Amino acid sequence: MNKIIEIKTFGNEEQGFLSFFESNKDIPFEIKRIYYTYDVPINTKRGMHAHKELNQVLWCPYGEIEVILDNGKEKKSYLLDSPEKALLVGKGIWRDMYWKKENSVLCVAASDYYNEEDYIRDYDEFLKYVKEGYWNDENKLY
Ligand code: TYD
Numbered sequence: 001m002n003k004i005i006e007i008k009t010f011g012n013e014e015q016g017f018l019s020f021f022e023s024n025k026d027i028p029f030e031i032k033r034i035y036y037t038y039d040v041p042i043n044t045k046r047g048m049h050a051h052k053e054l055n056q057v058l059w060c061p062y063g064e065i066e067v068i069l070d071n072g073k074e075k076k077s078y079l080l081d082s083p084e085k086a087l088l089v090g091k092g093i094w095r096d097m098y099w100k101k102e103n104s105v106l107c108v109a110a111s112d113y114y115n116e117e118d119y120i121r122d123y124d125e126f127l128k129y130v131k132e133g134y135w136n137d138e139n140k141l142y
Contacts, residue, residue, distance in 0.1 A: 001028070001055065001090030002069055003142035009084045019083055021057070027088060029055045029111040037106045040099045047095040050120045052134075055111040059086040063104020070094040071139040072130030080106070092135030094126050 008026065011017030023030045037046065047067075058067060060080035067078045071093055078087050081100075089095060097106065112118070120126045129135070 001088045002071075002093060002140060003088055004078055005057075005086050005088060007059065007084050007086050017083070021086065027057050027086075027109070031109045032112050033110045033114060035108050035110070037108075038103075040104065040106075042099055042102055044099045045096055046099075047097040048121070048123075050094040050126045050129075051091055052118050052120065052129075053091050053112070054118050055091060056089045057086050057109045058089060059083070059107050061105055061107060063099075064101040065104050065106050066098045066100055068096045068098075069141055070096075071141055072127055074141060076141045090139060092129070092139030093141075094120075094123065 005021075005026070007019040007021055009017055009019040021027055040046065058080065061083045064079065064081045067080060067087055067089075069076050069078065069087075069089065080087060120129065130139075
C-alpha cells in the first residue's frame with residue numbers, strides 16, 4: 001500500500017485508450033464503494049483526514065492532482081497526472097489533496113462502505129494514534 005501503481009491500459013492514439021484494474025488482482029483488496037470529486041476550483045485543498053481501517057485506491061482520469069501522504073513520521077508527494085496511474089492508500093495515512101488543473105477529477109475506490117467513525121479528522125488525534133502504535137508500522141510510504 002501507499003505507492004503509485006500503473007493501471008493496465010489498452011489502446012492507441014487513433015481509437016483512444018481503455019484502462020482497468022480488478023479487486024484482489026491489481027489492487028490488494030475488495031472494492032465496496034466508489035466515489036469521485038469534480039468541479040473543484042484550482043488550488044483547492046481537500047482530504048485532511050486519515051482512516052483507522054479503510055484501504056483506498058485513488059486515480060485521476062482527467063487533470064492533475066497532487067496527493068501528499070503523511071504517516072505521522074514522514075510525508076511524501078505523489079502526482080496523479082495520468083489516467084494510467086493510481087495511488088494505493090492504506091489505513092493510518094493522513095492525506096491532503098491539491099487540485100492543480102482546471103476540471104480535474106479524482107476517483108476513489110474504497111474497501112468499505114462510508115462510515116464516519118473510521119475517519120480521523122484532527123491531526124493531533126492522528127499523531128496520538130501513531131504514537132500509540134495503533135497501525136504497528138503497517139503504514140509505510142513507498
Ligand atoms: P470527505 O471524505 O470529507 O471528502 P474529501 O476528503 O474529498 O474532502 O467527504 C465529504 C462529505 O461527503 C462528508 O460530509 C461525508 C460525505 N461522504 C459520504 O456521505 N459518503 C462517502 O462515501 C464519502 C466519501 C463522503
